[in-house]
Amino acid sequence: MKNKTENLAEENAPIGKGKKFLNRVKRFFLTPANVILIIYLVILVFMIFYPLFTLIISTFQVSSITETLFGVKYGELTGLWWYRMFASDMSGTYFWTPLLNSLLMSLLASVIAILYGGIVAFFITRTNMKGKKIISAIFVFPYIMPSWTLATFWQNFWQNPSIGTGTGGMLYNLTGLSVPSSWVYGLVPCAIVLGLHYAPFAYILIGGILRNMDANLEEAATILKASRAKIIYRITLPIVLPALVSTFLLVFASSMSSYAVPKYIGGDMTVLTTYMKNFLNNGYYGQGYIMALVMIVLGVAILAANQYITGKRKSFTTVSGKSGQVSYINLHKANYVVATILTILSLFCAVLPLITFALESCCVIPGDYSTLTLEYWISREQVGTGNGLVGILFEKQVWQAFGNSILLAFLCAVIAGSSGVLIGYAVARKRASRVARTVDSLAFLPYLMPSMALGAAFLTMAFTFGLAKSFIVLVLVGSLKYLPFASRSGINAMLQLSGEIEEAAIIVGVPWWKRMLRVIFPIQKSTFISGYLLPFTSCMRELSLFVLLSAGSTTLLATLLDNWSQWWPQSANALNLLIIVTVLVINFAVNKLTGASIDKGVGG
Amino acid sequence: MRKLLSVLLAAAFVFSAAGALSACDKQGTSDIQDKVEAAASMTEEELIAEAAKETGNFVAYGNSSRIVDAMDGFVKKYGSQLKLSSSNTSASKQSDTEIFTLLDTEAKSSNKSKNASMVLIQDSASLNLYRTSTDLFCNYIPSSLGDNISEADMVPLAQQYINKLFIWNNVGDDVPTFSNVWELTDPSYDNKIFFKSPNSEQVNMNFLIMLTSDEWSGKLEDAYLALNNNTAASDVGEGKTYKNYGYKWITEFIANCNFTINSDTTMAQNLSKEDNAGNMGLFVLSKLRDDSVLTENLQVAAWNEGSDGKYVKIEPFAGFMYALYAQLATYGPRPYTAMLFINYLMTEEGFGPWKSLGGYSSNSSIPVTEGDSTLSFWRENLVFEDGQYIISVKTEVEDYINGLL
CATH class of the missing domain: 1.10.3720.10 (MetI-like)
Known part of the structure; x- marks a missing residue:
């Protein structure tokens, strides 16, 4: 048994370098923000650089049997x-x-x-033009x-x-x-x-x-x-x-x-x-x-x-804050002329397409409105003599693709949205650290990559792991592509939030997960939710990102449309309208739920 | 940070190697060939009994949307005996490249219960290449076919043929009349011939490639001479603009083509409208069965109008023909079910979804649609694919054609 003096001596003895380092590591990982940053650093480096790495390698490789026709051997560099x-x-x-x-x-x-866009923005924000609200909404x-x-x-x-x-x-x-x-x-x-x-x-x-x-x-x-x-x-x-x-x-x-x-x-x-x-x-x-x-x-x-x-x-x-008064340019007699022109232009680009899709989806002979029918929508029997499909509302392929699209959009939204919240929290808390800055930049990097090119990069990765055309690859690429939206909104939301609020919870011993769920999330709920919903709506209408990766049982609405447009124009028009209406309904629901709308910042 | 990134990238390399290794780890060679041989001597009842013992889903991919209907018919007929229903069967339309990719991926997967067991492939050249370079496919010839199938259609098994013909709008005074394909290279046809870009339609590319073969360039030469009072073209031959008459025709034909429409259905629909008087297209004959096509406004090349067997012969071809090949997928969980499905597809009932104008079963006992000509007639009038030849010149001719597009 050691005596008291020995114990004191041991306590006061200088700590070794190794132990110091271990203590620092321990202390580092005791902070949730640090753990999140390290985890996301690893995930993002892998998710971004690994597909890029396989993509680069694949440009030097014989990756398909067809390529052997050039006199090279399959698999060789x-x-x-x-x-x-x-x-x-x-x-x-x-x-x-x-x-x-x-x-x-x-x-x-x-x-x-x-x-x-600039001219319309100018007329809406700087002039006394009539009908700003309606033009802004349609535009x-x-x-x-x-x-x-x-x-x-x-x-x-x-x-x-x-x-x-x-x-x-x-x-x-x-x-x-x-x-x-x-x-x-x-x-x-x-x-x-x-x-x-x-x-x-x-x-x-x-x-x-x-x-x-x-x-x-x-x-x-x-x-x-x-x-x-x-x-x-x-x-x-x-x-x-x-x-x-x-x-x-x-x-x-x-x-x-x-x-x-x-x-x-x-x-x-x-x-x-x-x-x-x-x-x-x-x-x-x-x-x-x-x-x-x-x-x-x-x-x-x-x-x-x-x-x-x-x-x-x-x-x-x-924004100086000194002047709330905006001086509108008086358009005088041109007021109604400008408003009419802009309304017609906006309607031309927004409403007329929907009407034509609706009409074309009901024409047996395209463009001949005397042959209107609803069979491409509601027929339970095969439509026409050459079309192997029933009406799209009863077509198995449509509902399978619809289910896939909704599931994919949901999973991407959950993964990207939750990652956005966590990255936002960690980056805001450790703003000064190099790791935080790196994670912040990495989370934004997928925005810079063209969708189809990112899809191709993930295709090469999928081939490596034998996962080509599998649903998991769609989820991974979708989550990564939409992460920038979610991480931006997460970081912005957290930067608006004072650290004192969380500190108060820490003082009373509230664990981290409870602080997130009970304190932080409820305060910035609407911003965080938009981080979930933006990936959801974007995913529903995405084609370029998934067109190389989806096939067979993983067919999505947009890729199904891409196929159908080659064989069944009427059914394709109906499907197109279905996609647009779905996206608009989701967008409308988002606006109602969160109070956010795309043109809100501009007004009207 | 740089060190950290290096470590992470090194980890990525390790992952890559692991991924590649796992991809190579196949579950042994399949015994599908033995099963095919065994099935050759089985009665249908015995084949059904073997198929009923199989587990896993029955999945089929095909480069034809009608495979879905064929699968429905198959499940209706054999579903109760094989315990198959819509929940454990699936058929879907896929492009050939997608089918190759899917089969390759499925062959590497550890769980093969949902792999495809059977496929229908369109591109004879790629199928040929894959059959010789990989073990993804296995050929099966239904014994019930007997002599009703030509030997040339047995390996790989051609389930059916589809033709693309010159079809033109016959409304008004400006109706095209031609009996020699060289007439289509005349500047008066500029932008008047609808043809799906060979870049996006492999069978169209294969057709053009076939024309560079000795056989077809020879026939094109004869046709050229016949049209030009036996005067040979000055720009064809070694060291001249065109290697042979095939290249010359391709170049001048493409110059007159209109590639705006990327769907044969839309092509048939639009061409049949009065607006398109004087225009023509080279597309699938079966599109004429669609309600949305005004067939009375269209004239089909080499069409046999009456019972006297007379028709306007187009020299040297009135279009081209390609097959849909039925193959077993080596790594599928249900080879016997797949063989039974192929048997079914080769019957009149199984061919039902395709049996209409422009669809020709390779089983000669199945008659063609009334009014249509027989497969043997079209063999005399159309360009047929030769997968071996296409493979031998594919990259060279594709480069040439892509340079023209």
Whole structure:
């Protein structure tokens, strides 16, 4: 037995380096935020870099039996795919032309989105235009709907007998007017449709700044007798410039990864996404994966440029708090004209597509409204003589795909949403630490990766583990892709919350999980819920992300539509409408539940 | 942080290796070949008895949506004997590449109870390649077929044939009339021929590839000479613009094609409208059975109008034909059930879902739809796929065609 003096001596003895380190580790892991950060660091590094790693490896590998036709052995490493894409006679056809088309299409789409979205935002926030609420509500519709909606509508509306499908579209049938082929198929219509689809995005970003802009700046200019044009050019535009740049880059990146729009109305034009899909469909994986890799590199470069540019303008003050009074520009007689034009344009992009889908889903002979029937919706017998389907409301495939889509959206929402809350908590609590900053950046990284390219990366990983076309891969890729939404809302919610609230709970000995469930979550409930619901709605209408990964028993509504549109146009139109209505209903329910709406920040 | 990332990436490498190893860990070689041989001498009752002993789901994939209806019919007929119902059977439409991917994945999975046991493949070339390079497929010839199937259709077993024909709108005064495919390369047909892009439809690509073969380029040469008073083309031959007449026809035909429509159904629907007077398409004949197609506005190439057997012969072809091949999936849990299903598909009842205009069973005892011509007639008038030839030149000709699109 040791005596008292010995014990004291032992206690006061210097602690060894190893023990010190162990104590530090122990202390580190006693903090829940640290545990969360380490767990997510490991998960995110694996989930992001492992698929990327397998993707890169696969670009140097013979991954399919079909590729052995090039005289290489299955499974062996080769530089042939890189050679074919960048140095062979075919590189122009297979890579440079699609790349150039993708870049031009995205560039034009960004300009259109900014011009259209920015102008509408300006009229809504800075003028006394009539009908702001209704225009604002309808204007954001195309952004909520799947991207292919506008593309198919565009074709249905402008088509005429001398071009494309050789049949008359809505405009031709009503007025006899014909537009040139380049207005219906190819680069220009793709860019316009993407521009219209992403215009609400520009509207939200630019409108948010315009609404909060300090009116004193403009008032000062007015007092100094500056003209209206000069005020817009010298004051308004510079203030919204960061938002313009952000919108430009984000729309550019999103358009680059668009697959459905060029597929439907691209005509002879090839872009990276459609060619990548062709390569993968035909078993030429290596070349398809190179395209995916290039798209990821471009996406990261674009978003890095965005971070750099917006980061430089961090101190640009738009909200001074000194002026709540916004001086509206009086449109005088033009008021009703502008409101009417904008309403018609918004209705054209938002409501008319729904009407045409409804009508086309009921026509036995497409475009012939004297052959209307509901059999493509409600028939329990096989529809027509050539269609192996019953009405879509009774079609087994539809409900299986519907179930898959709902389950997938639910699981992705739960995983991404919960991860968002946990990451938000941990990052906000350990804001200064390097690990927190890394996890924050990693959680945002999937946003930079084009959907289809991320899908391709996960396909390579799925092949490695023998999981191709399995549901778990869809859940993993969906959760990762939508994590940025959830983690952003989680971090923002936690940053708004004072640490003292949790500290009070710690003092009274409330365990961590109880603090989360009983204190933190209830306070920031609505923000957290939007972190769950955004992935849910986005997942329901996603095609590009899942198109390479879903098949057979894992078919989703969007991929089923992608298949059906090739064989059964009427049933495909009905299915399209079903998807749009489902997304709109969910979106409406979200708005009612959380009180949040996409255009809320802009107002109307 | 850099150290930490290095450690994590190293872990990723380890995972990768583990994944690759697990993927290679197959559950031994299948004995499906023995079962196929055993089944050859079985009566239907014996085959049913063997199939009834099998466990696991009965799953079939096919590059035809009608496999779903065929499966329904099969379950109705044999469901009670085999304890099959909608809960443990499934059939779905998949593209050929998807089927290859699914079978490859399923072969590597540890639980094979839900694997596919049978497939219907469209692309003869890829099937040929997979049959020689992998053990994913096994051929089975129903003994009940006897002499009712041609030897050429036995390995791999062609369940049926489907044809794509030149079909044109016959409304108005501008009705196309042609008897030689070289006429379709005339600039007057510019943008008037609907054809699904060979990039997205493998059988269309296979058809074009076939035309570069000695046999078909020779026939195209004859047709060219016949149309041009025996004057040979100056741009065809070694060291000239085109290697042979096949390449020349492909190039000039593609220049006149309209690839806007990416669905044969939509093509048939749109082409049959009066708006499309003067236009034509090369698409699946069976699409004409759809209610939404105004067949009275369409004329089919080499169509035998009356009972006198007269028709306008198109030199040297009026379109092309490809097969749907039935194969057993080696790693499926129900090989005997799959064999019984193939037997069923080769009967008139099992062929029912496809039995209409443009659908031809390889079982010669099953008659074609009234008014349609027989398989042997189409053999004389259409380009048939030769998987072996396609494989031998596939990459080269595909590059050439992709350069034209």
